[in-house]
Each structure stands twice: as structure tokens, then as C-alpha cells.
Amino acid sequence: MSGGPLDGVRVVDLTHALAGPYATMLLADLGADVLKVESPAGDLARRAGPYPDGDELRAFGGYFQSVNRGKRSVVLDLKTPEGAAALRSLAGDADVLVENFSHGVMERLGLSYESLCADNPRLVYAAVRGFGDARSGRSPYLEWPAFDVVVQAMAGLMGITGTEDGDPIKVGPGIGDIYPGTMLALGVTSALYEARGTGRGQFVDVAMYDAILALCERIIYQHTYTGAVPRAEGNRHPLLSPFDVLPALDGWVAIAAPADSRWRTLCDLIDRPDLAADPGLATNLLRVARRAEVFDALAAWTSGRTKEEVLAMLGGRVPVGAVRDAAEIAADPHVAARGMVVQLDHPGVDGTLGVAGQPLKFSRTPAVPDRRAPLLDEHGAEVRGELAERRSAFGPDRVAS
Known part of the structure; x- marks a missing residue:
């Protein structure tokens, strides 16, 4: 894809799994040329599925497609001198490098931030790890590995998610990865903007723990302002009412009308003037x-109506929405109008398959995903050709084969 707001930005992507690839997927959606550097074995997410019926190739599944769309792929073994030198050459001509290795891995490979920015002072070097990088503050958990569920637990999200008398429950999507990845993409674009004026890049660091703590911001001020220790409260809100998920004849609906004027409107719509009075x-x-x-x-009113009946009576007057599953979302005209399911080719099957679209909309520089995820080393010959051209131009000591 080209023409997005990051058209012309070159990104070297050393990420794997979810948090890092989600960040670089956002950059690719925005028009950057993202080169995914993979080991000879490839990103483990390639083998995570799910695979569509009839896909005997199984080059990758829906997980990999969703967060690696629009990227190019090259295989480099960074543990070899040749692979490390090739990576150094790619970084020397890049605007951004993103990695999510464990702390210290890049240093052991001889590819630290300090080393790479000495070669390319304008390089924005970005990292996302469970507990951050020592350059930004040395966490006591620095060496601990982390997954989504771990940071959801440690950073407060699971502590306020669940029923009042039940066990902690993790949030459904991998928000412990996706939100840090989103924050990293914001950090990268901010650093790129600053580098346009100074000509100097910098180190951008996001800890998954930090990002989820920031997402749970309410629990911090509740504690510091009042001494409270927030707990799980089901689907209700400790500071707003009504702000509830309520039963309907065929499922559930969410109603939020904490503003006093909205409350009065809601009372009128459900024919409860006594509540308003x-x-x-x-x-x-x-x-x-x-x-x-x-x-x-409210439950007494909603429980006698279907979800669609509730929406028909309240929609557009007070904030209301039905609890929907994936099939219902796919059929929602909003999703079609906003392009929030995009169709991409999938190797091994005929036709296209849908992945979640891009919520950022631009009037002049559209950010519309239109290229599938790459096969392993699909662009290797192309990249090695570029490296060979640079070797001819700058000499063999500057570029590895």
C-alpha cells in the first residue's frame, strides 16, 4: 500500500507474537514500508492458526494475517555475522527499527540501540517488552517474560474485571499486547515528527505493564484521592449511573445515561415519570x-423486550447498544459503511478472507489495508538485491551479503 500518511517511511521490523507486530501493522496500514525480519524458522505466530477450510499450504493463519498484513518478509539469521551485518545495513538506511526481544538480546547480538544509532543518528529505535527497558527505568521485573494475561493481572485490569463475588476475569481480546502495541506506534510517529526538525532519532520504550496501568487510570486516582482500593463490580461503574448491561428477551443490552438530562430522557422513553420525579x-x-x-x-423494562426493540425505542436518544457476537457485528451496516472488515488474499485458498479494518480515517491520505501478510522470506531476493546495490555503491565493508 502507498499514499498513506507514513508513505516513504522505512521500518525494519524485528517483532514477533502480538504486541510488536500490532505496532508495526499500524505503521504499515498508515503507509510505511515495513520489512519484517524473521529467523529461518519464522515468527511462531505463523503456525498459530486458525486456518481456513481447504488451506493445505498453511503458510500462516488468521492470527498472523491480521497483524502482519501489508509487510514484506526477509529471513536473516541474526546469530551469524552475515545476518547481523545485513541487519545493520538495513537499519542504516531505515527511519525506524522496532523490536520486542527480551531485554539484552540485541546487545548480545552486537545490535544495540547505541550501536545502530551511531551508524544512523536519525534512527528511531522502538522496543516493547513486558517490563520495559533499563534505559527508561530499571524494573525489578526486567528479566521476567510476560504475556497478555500476566500484565492484565499485574497492572490492575483483572483486579477490576469480574463480578463482585466472583473470580478475576481477563479481558477477552489480547489487550495486554494490543494496547502497548498501539502506544508504541504513537511513540514512533511522535519521535518521527520530532526527528524531522532535529535530524536525530531516539529510543522509544513501552512496557506492557505501564501501558495497561495507564489504561486502568481510574483506579489510580480513586486510590490516591480517596484511599479506596477498587475491586471488580461486574458490568456496573463505580462513578456513573445508569451505566449497565441489562437483560433482554434474546440477550443483553448496554445503557449508559449518567448525564442528568439523559436520565430524564430515558425515564420518559420507558414511561417511568416516577423515576424522573x-x-x-x-x-x-x-x-x-x-x-x-x-x-x-431498567431491567424490568428491558427484560420484556428483544434487543432490537430496545434499540428501536432508545437508539439515537440515549446511549444504547446490544451485546453482539462476531456474526452480528459482521452483518452490522456500520461495519460496512466504515470499512471495518477488510478482505485480503490468503495463500492456499481461492478468494479473500476478512480481518479487522483500520479505525484511523484520513480525508487525503487513506490508511486502508490492501495487501496480505507475506510468506516467509517472500521478499528476500528483493531485499538482498537492494543490499547488493548498496555494497556496490558504498563498498563491502558497509554492507553484508
Whole structure:
């Protein structure tokens, strides 16, 4: 893809699994030329599935496709002098390098930030790890490996997710990876913007723990302002009412009307003038104190109606939405209107398959994913040709084969 707001930006992508590839997928969607550097074995996510029916090639599954679309692939063995030298050459001509190895790996390979930026002072070097990099603050967990569920647990998300009397529950999507990856993409674009004026890159560091703690920002001020230790409260909100997930005849609906004017509108729509007239429910703060009563009143109304009936009566007047599954989302006209499922080729099967689209919309420089994920080393010959051209131009001591 070309023409996006990052058209012309060259990214060397050393990431694997989810957090790092999600960050570089965002950059690729935005138009950057992202070169995914893989070991001879390839990113383990290639073998994670799911695979579509009839795909006997199994070059990659939906997981890999979703977060590696739009990238090129080259195989380099960074443990060999030749592979490390080739990577150094690629970084020397790049705007950005992104990696999510364990702390210290790049240093052991002789490819540290300091070494690479000495060759290319404008390089933005970005890293996402479980507990960050010592350059930004040495965590006592620096050497600990981390996964999504680990940082959801440690950074507070699971502590406020679940029912009041139940066990902690992780959030469904891999938010412990995806949100840090999103933050890293923001950090990279910010550093690129700054480098346009100074000509100097910098080290950009996101810890998965830090990102999820930032996502849980409410628990911090609740604790520092009041001394409270927030706990799981099901689908309710400790500071807003109504802000609930309520039963319907065929599922569940979410209703959020904490603003006092919205509350009065809601009471009118469900034909409960008594609720609107109750001075003890007149403000959000008062409703929070009686939120169980508010929930029961609304549930009595929603439970006798289907999801679509609730939406038909409340939609556009108060914030309301049905709890939907993937099939219902795929059929939602909003998703089609906003291009939020994009169709990509998949090696090994005829036709295209859908992945989640790009929520960033630009009026002049569209960021629309339109190229599938690469086969392993699919662009290797192309990249090695580029390296050979540079060797001819700058001499063999500058570029490895």
C-alpha cells in the first residue's frame, strides 16, 4: 500500500507474537514500508492458526494475517555475522527499527540501540517488552517474560474485571499486547515528527505493564484521592449511573445515561415519570448511591423486550447498544459503511478472507489495508538485491551479503 500518511517511511521490523507486530501493522496500514525480519524458522505466530477450510499450504493463519498484513518478509539469521551485518545495513538506511526481544538480546547480538544509532543518528529505535527497558527505568521485573494475561493481572485490569463475588476475569481480546502495541506506534510517529526538525532519532520504550496501568487510570486516582482500593463490580461503574448491561428477551443490552438530562430522557422513553420525579435520583451522584435500584427499574423494562426493540425505542436518544457476537457485528451496516472488515488474499485458498479494518480515517491520505501478510522470506531476493546495490555503491565493508 502507498499514499498513506507514513508513505516513504522505512521500518525494519524485528517483532514477533502480538504486541510488536500490532505496532508495526499500524505503521504499515498508515503507509510505511515495513520489512519484517524473521529467523529461518519464522515468527511462531505463523503456525498459530486458525486456518481456513481447504488451506493445505498453511503458510500462516488468521492470527498472523491480521497483524502482519501489508509487510514484506526477509529471513536473516541474526546469530551469524552475515545476518547481523545485513541487519545493520538495513537499519542504516531505515527511519525506524522496532523490536520486542527480551531485554539484552540485541546487545548480545552486537545490535544495540547505541550501536545502530551511531551508524544512523536519525534512527528511531522502538522496543516493547513486558517490563520495559533499563534505559527508561530499571524494573525489578526486567528479566521476567510476560504475556497478555500476566500484565492484565499485574497492572490492575483483572483486579477490576469480574463480578463482585466472583473470580478475576481477563479481558477477552489480547489487550495486554494490543494496547502497548498501539502506544508504541504513537511513540514512533511522535519521535518521527520530532526527528524531522532535529535530524536525530531516539529510543522509544513501552512496557506492557505501564501501558495497561495507564489504561486502568481510574483506579489510580480513586486510590490516591480517596484511599479506596477498587475491586471488580461486574458490568456496573463505580462513578456513573445508569451505566449497565441489562437483560433482554434474546440477550443483553448496554445503557449508559449518567448525564442528568439523559436520565430524564430515558425515564420518559420507558414511561417511568416516577423515576424522573424522584429527587433522590435527580443527579448522577445520587443515582450511584442507589444504583441497584436504578438497575432493577431498567431491567424490568428491558427484560420484556428483544434487543432490537430496545434499540428501536432508545437508539439515537440515549446511549444504547446490544451485546453482539462476531456474526452480528459482521452483518452490522456500520461495519460496512466504515470499512471495518477488510478482505485480503490468503495463500492456499481461492478468494479473500476478512480481518479487522483500520479505525484511523484520513480525508487525503487513506490508511486502508490492501495487501496480505507475506510468506516467509517472500521478499528476500528483493531485499538482498537492494543490499547488493548498496555494497556496490558504498563498498563491502558497509554492507553484508
